[in-house]
Amino acid sequence: MIPAELMTWLRQHGQRLTPQRLYILAAVHHAVECLTAEEIHALVQPSMPTVDIATVYRTLNWLHQIGLVAPIEGIDGRMRYEYHGDGALHHHLVCRQCGTMLRIDPEVSAELATALVRQHAFHLDHHLALPGRCEACAGQNDEAERS
Amino acid sequence: MIPAELMTWLRQHGQRLTPQRLYILAAVHHAVECLTAEEIHALVQPSMPTVDIATVYRTLNWLHQIGLVAPIEGIDGRMRYEYHGDGALHHHLVCRQCGTMLRIDPEVSAELATALVRQHAFHLDHHLALPGRCEACAGQNDEAERS
DNA sequence: ATGCTTGCAAACGGTTTGCAGCAGT
DNA sequence: ACTGCTGCAAACCGTTTGCAAGCAT
Numbered sequence: 305m306i307p308a309e310l311m312t313w314l315r316q317h318g319q320r321l322t323p324q325r326l327y328i329l330a331a332v333h334h335a336v337e338c339l340t341a342e343e344i345h346a347l348v349q350p351s352m353p354t355v356d357i358a359t360v361y362r363t364l365n366w367l368h369q370i371g372l373v374a375p376i377e378g379i380d381g382r383m384r385y386e387y388h389g390d391g392a393l394h395h396h397l398v399c400r401q402c403g404t405m406l407r408i409d410p411e412v413s414a415e416l417a418t419a420l421v422r423q424h425a426f427h428l429d430h431h432l433a434l435p436g437r438c439e440a441c442a443g444q445n446d447e448a449e450r451s
Numbered sequence: 452m453i454p455a456e457l458m459t460w461l462r463q464h465g466q467r468l469t470p471q472r473l474y475i476l477a478a479v480h481h482a483v484e485c486l487t488a489e490e491i492h493a494l495v496q497p498s499m500p501t502v503d504i505a506t507v508y509r510t511l512n513w514l515h516q517i518g519l520v521a522p523i524e525g526i527d528g529r530m531r532y533e534y535h536g537d538g539a540l541h542h543h544l545v546c547r548q549c550g551t552m553l554r555i556d557p558e559v560s561a562e563l564a565t566a567l568v569r570q571h572a573f574h575l576d577h578h579l580a581l582p583g584r585c586e587a588c589a590g591q592n593d594e595a596e597r598s
Numbered sequence: 599a600t601g602c603t604t605g606c607a608a609a610c611g612g613t614t615t616g617c618a619g620c621a622g623t
Numbered sequence: 624a625c626t627g628c629t630g631c632a633a634a635c636c637g638t639t640t641g642c643a644a645g646c647a648t
Contacts, residue, residue, distance in 0.1 A: 320622055322628065341613080356630050361613060363628095381528060381637090382612065397573045406573065412566045419559045425586035426544045426553065432581060439572035467602060467647055488637080503605050508638060510603095528612090529637065 305330050310389075317370065327351050328363045329372070337405055338376050338384035338396075376431045379403065386431070395431060399438035406438065452477045457536075464517065474498050475510045476519070484552055485523050485531035485543075523578045526550065533578075542578060546585035553585065 306329060314321055331347040332339060339347070345360045364385050367373035374388040379398050395408040413432075420426045453476060461468055478494040479486060486494070492507045511532050514520035521535040526545050542555040560579075567573045 315623095318623095320626090320628065322622070324629070354630070357612095358614075358631080359629060377524070380612095397567065397571060399573075400577065406571055408567070409570045412563070412570055415566065416559070416563050419562065420544065420555070420581070420583075423556045423559055424544060424553055425589075426546075426581075426583055427589050428581060428583040430547065430582040434567070434573075434575060434579060435577040436567075436573055436575040442572075442574050465648095469603065469647070471604070501605070504637090505606080505639075506604060 306333060314370075319366075319370065324348075324352060324355050324359050325363050325366070327355070328360060329367065332364075332367070332373055332385055332387045335387065338378075338386040340378075340382050340384050342382075344385065374431050376433055378433060379435055396433045397438070398433045398435050399441055400435050401437060401441035401444075404438050405433070408432075408434070453480060461517075466513075466517065471495075471499060471502050471506050472510050472513075474502070475507055476514065479511075479514070479520055479532055479534045482534065485525075485533040487525075487529050487531050489529075491532065521578050523580050525580060526582055543580045544585070545580050545582050546588055547582050548584055548588035548591075551585050552580070555579075555581070 306326060310329075311321070319325075327348045328344060331344045341357060341360050341364060344364070345355065345357050348355050348360070364373060364375070368375055368385075372387065372389060373385050376384045376386055376396070378384050379400050394410060395413050397406040397408055398404070399406075417428050420428060453473060457476075458468070466472075474495045475491060478491045488504060488507050488511060491511070492502065492504050495502050495507070511520060511522070515522055515532075519534065519536060521533050523531045523533055523543070525531050526547050541557060542560050544553040544555055545551070546553075564575050567575060
């Protein structure tokens with residue numbers, strides 16, 4: 305379920321490996337998209353019905369601190385979490401209408417990052433979730449306005 | 452305090468002009484940077500001690516709906532509000548260490564917007580507040596890491 | 599006079615925390 | 624055995640909402 309080298313890495317770093325933590329780590333690890341704490345909680349429930357949402361939050365914070373998970377703020381107030389074994393950040397576009405998350409072309413991200421450093425000496429260091437309208441929803445709105 | 456043409460515009464649009472609304476509008480109008488609801492509330496207090504925070508929120512929503520104010524999500528969970536008479540959005544950089552907000556060079560914003568349309572057919576339609584480190588704080592961190 | 603707006607207070611939802619007991623090392 | 628993690632429940636904080644009274648029109 306979880307790669308052996310990850311397990312040894314965790315053990316070597318003196319972190320306690322409780323079943324809760326492993327289930328939660330597995331959930332984010334296998335997730336295709338970013339999950340909210342509640343979603344992760346729901347995913348872990350079947351295997352461990354007693355896990356509390358507080359433990360999910362605590363574990364996600366821990367995973368964030370040791371650099372395995374990146375917290376992402378979505379369109380609503382809720383935080384989402386994404387597995388992030390290697391250090392490379394990749395950014396998202398979030399449609400405010402249908403909620404779809406697209407990954408931004410790394411080249412575009414890189415261009416933006418360099419432009420900001422050049423113009424403002426500012427260093428992006430966090431995940432970005434840029435709100436807007438995806439192709440489909442933008443099209444729908446055009447139709448609606450036309451009618 | 453508030454431009455006459457703005458007053459007439461509001462009146463013409465059939466909006467009720469209560470003293471609370473005028474004070475709140477004045478507060479965001481004169482603010483140099485984006486303010487939280489609490490900050491606006493504090494600014495209005497001296498002139499109108501009875502104003503409730505709920506009224507501030509309701510008024511800010513109203514101002515947002517009629518397009519005079521843009522809500523901006525900062526680094527913490529709190530919303531910030533910025534006066535926005537003309538329709539042009541301008542984006543910000545938010546330093547996660549000292550909290551400073553810089554305005555992004557419009558050219559950089561425009562480049563990003565076109566790149567996203569070109570690559571992903573995605574239309575940014577919201578204010579952006581990009582998190583990272585400003586020049587000063589990035590410098591401090593370099594020093595800290597070196598020692 | 600009408601009905602939108604306000605103040606008050608209570609609810610809300612996501613997240614955090616205090617604490618006693620449990621479990622990984 | 625020690626220490627830190629977990630479950631539970633309650634607190635927290637920004638924001639929203641229901642309601643009766645008030646006020647702009």
